[in-house]
Amino acid sequence: MFNFKKIGLMGLVMVFLLASSFLIVFGAEKPIKLGFFAPITGPAAADGESCLQAAQLAVKLLNEGGGINGVPVELVYYDDAFSPPQAVSIAQKLTTKDGVVAVVSGSYSHTTRASAETYQNAKIPMISAYGVHPDITRAGDYVFRQSFVGTVQGRAAAEVAIKLLSAKTVSVLHVDNDFGTVLAKSFIETAEKKGVKILSVDSFSIGEREFTPALTKIKQENPDILFMVAYAGEGAQIILQADAIGLNCQKLGTEGVDSTMQFLKVAGEKADGLVITTNLNRDSERAEVQNFIKAFTAEYGYAPDMVGASVFDAFTVLGYVMKNYGASAQEIQQGLYKVKDFPAVTGIIKGYNKLGEVTKTVQVQKVVNGEFHYFSEITDPEVVAPPTL
């Protein structure tokens, strides 16, 4: 005769044993905490969400792959609402209360720049995923950058304009924040040095949607190239309105418009022919790139963009460093300097220099039939070399 009570009891004991053995294997050690912040609400909420999703995907994949030598990773994330003061108080919270060993910024330059010093003072390594302002890494030796600095991209864009698009005259239209001014300035300096004539420089603020006044003026100037440093929303408007008023010159953009959902969908077929500098080469045959695009699309139902890819990379680099050099803040900081030829989604990371700047090649993509495709790659060491000061 079965004794149900006995069986039930045995079952319970077995479940308990199983659970505890599982705990010993995986959960007994406290998870390693990684901090993250992004503008999840506010005017850049779309980028913020894309970044958060990429961060969660990266952490999920890290844990599925066994964590950091068996220890799981936990993501501690905050919304900076696009506000520097908010980013600073998040930095204080992450460094004093949350006990994170490293932080990834999925935010823009102004917020990242404002909070960089707090991480430096707390000696918690922080990687800026896609902030372009040179001052970010100048905060100290605990601050790193995963994407190339704005000056590098500006130089690369000038290279594209001159060598690939053989421009002699350029009109510049840029967004008037850290991103736009840094890129435009470095582009103009490089281009002028190489004999390109800059016909006009106009700026606009984030959220602008009326570009016909400036574009009508630019049409009169009849440049070889319109260099536009804009984000997806404004960039799409520039493309659409330039077409509307018949400004048909070649357009050159930057990573700011590198978004399938928000830029290509709005600008539609009018974006065809646009060339941009970015860090994501969607046509790359490397497994890292294709696996990421596949995993992201499967998880969230839309194609990843450049900001998401950059955040994802920052976490994979952290994962690699923690696995190989240890998972304390100090070990991670030292480990990051030892990274060499790491295959990331946004290109091969040749390494981080003393300033914490990454060295990698700049991708040049062209819009063909409503999709970004490989056009060229800027590898010239003189162009892609990051600043050391």
Added chain:
Amino acid sequence: MLLQQIINGIVVGSVYSLTAMGVTLIYSILRILDIACAGAYALGAYVGLFSYVATGNLLLSFLIGMIAMGVWGIFVQKFFYLPLLGKSPLISLVTSIGLFILLGDFIRLWAGPLIRDFPTDLKLPFSGIRTENLTIMPVWILVLLTTAILLFILWYLITKTKIGLAWRATAQDLETAKAMGINVNVVVAFNFFLGYSFAAAAGIMIGIMYNYIFPTMGDVPAYKMLAIIVLGGLGNPVGAVVAAMLIGLIETLVGGYIGFFLPRDSIAFIVVIIMLLIKPQGLFVRKNI
């Protein structure tokens, strides 16, 4: 090029005038600055987009968006502003800012933070002009026509109908109008319905014209409306239209000829500052205030 820039300016101005109309109407009756009207502008654009996707009929989605926001306006005045009437206008101002933020985040949670395209495959019965030196897009004509029609309807309602008479009386003096037996509550509700549906129409039109909408699209109108209604002489519908056109033109011409030495959105406020120095009561003064 001058002609092109003037046309650009008029198109921009006519959208501004619709956007500012809601706030103007509300100010004229209740003397409160209703920032939340810019929330109706953004939410109206989303309602319009979703009903367009669902029905495929542009006129219908205009109506749905306008009516939905109009009803929301009635709700807002009944439950938020009327209870605050008679208190310091600062309280209603803070309320309206709160409502505005609430709406923005509601849209973000409901529709997601991504920029959305407004997939209209417009088949307009007229074509634009496109020569070497001059472009008039068909959608600009649509915007100008819609604005003209809506402003005409507004003018007709206010000057030729009974509710319009009640509206004018209430705008002159709410208390006296009440004493004369005018049902002020109905007038105020009607007023909010109109104001919010105009804001929704402006939002939908912006969405079509630029082919994109996003949750924080109301941010810039929220403060630019202020410049327009101050310039137009607080609460004067005609003044608001003239001021909107003026700001649209000045912005365009400054951008086209001088360049954006300052963010474009600041130009409206420079105009207001100059105006306040020269003629502090605004372009069109309401004699009865």
